[in-house]
């Protein structure tokens with residue numbers, strides 16, 4: 001199948017090179033009845049009627065008739081796709097230019113008077129549908145946007161600088177339009193989304209993480225959530241600049257990672273856990289063998305000796321799944337010096353703790369929890385999910401023995417993401433796990449929509465300090481004194 005055929009299929013255009021866009025109308029009942037239309041080989045009378053239709057459609061569109069506008073766009077697009085048979089270029093720039101030329105010809109044939117700006121807008125919308133990911137292409141190209149949320153065809157939201165707002169000037173025509181773009185996303189991955197499998201995780205070619213849910217599960221229509229892949233991953237310098245951590249905290253965390261402490265990054269959805277995990281992993285010395293295990297490969301480690309493993313859902317026959325747990329167990333046979341698990345959600349937590357307890361120090365993972373204490377409770381529940389029927393006390397002993405510290409990350413009310421706690425897990429007292437906060441975020445006020453505050457030491461010196469010293473890490477003593485810390 002040529003690139004053009006693929007483009008046509010995913011754009012809902014006629015396939016098989018009929019060179020007749022009205023074929024599309026027959027194949028796709030959702031098309032308006034006047035959709036399609038021949039090229040210059042049509043009888044003049046028919047052409048004149050079409051030109052009149054187009055002109056009235058364009059007029060109506062100027063008057064704000066959204067349906068008519070999208071019908072007109074659809075008709076021009078179908079015509080364009082039907083005539084694209086003669087184009088044969090795999091290079092996007094050439095293809096775009098050829099499409100633009102064809103578009104201009106078709107518009108002239110339609111005898112529609114559009115202003116230069118309207119013409120350009122229509123072309124960009126059609127080109128985005130044919131060559132890119134439709135209306136959201138512009139949002140994907142906008143580097144200030146970190147997340148895109150499509151809740152059905154007309155409700156699109158984006159996150160900028162931690163704030164989620166509605167994107168007013170971007171909409172899809174209808175459900176079918178969103179579904180065509182979804183098809184464009186999943187088809188190259190050999191996946192499909194339909195009523196029998198209405199939820200799918202996928203990835204864009206640039207690595208962005210995509211989740212898709214369609215009707216009947218999503219009642220508001222086809223729903224797409226895209227976590228954009230950072231072209232250049234955030235570093236600890238960025239996090240210091242954003243006020244998410246201080247230089248002292250960065251030094252402390254670097255020391256902990258070099259000394260091979262086992263750490264868990266805890267936080268809510270989208271709080272910046274993966275980003276912080278990436279930053280912590282960047283402190284792992286370059287000569288250590290790192291094995292990463294993730295659901296969707298998001299980590300971007302810069303070290304030389306890294307093996308990246310990605311889990312896999314089952315295929316259409318329901319077989320072939322490789323879970324995070326399978327990968328954690330397998331990676332123990334790959335002579336890891338550091339194991340980095342993108343996120344623990346279930347029984348793999350127990351395997352992870354066992355790895356940490358059996359000589360794989362310096363392992364890192366993340367989990368969903370809102371406080372360090374909750375994250376310990378969450379670890380317990382996940383270990384129970386492993387189905388080993390272990391008594392709770394045994395699980396707590398595993399946790400207390402394995403995890404040295406929890407770094408709590410949060411997205412605050414003002415949209416900023418910050419480390420709010422660094423907590424040491426000290427051991428057990430009776431049946432309880434003992435923990436103590438080493439650093440804590442203190443909110444001092446609220447100014448101009450921004451939270452003013454700082455992360456400061458609680459005054460407690462960690463019990464694992466000796467391990468840091470054994471590893472040759474020297475930290476200024478005032479780093480832990482409650483008078484220290486920097487705004």
Ligand SMILES: Nc1ncnc2c1ncn2[C@@H]1O[C@H](COP(=O)(O)OP(=O)(O)OP(=O)(O)O)[C@@H](O)[C@H]1O
Pocket residue numbers: 146147227228230234239242244267268269270271272273274275276416417418
């Ligand atoms: N400290 C930070 N300051 C500003 N932006 C950040 C910070 N940390 C992460 N981000 C941005 O926030 C978004 C979410 O980050 P990330 O993917 O790390 O969150 P997460 O907690 O792993 O999300 P999820 O729960 O969906 O896995 C990304 O766009 C990322 O670039």
Ligand SMILES: [Mg+2]
Pocket residue numbers: 273274275343
């Ligand atoms: Mg994440």
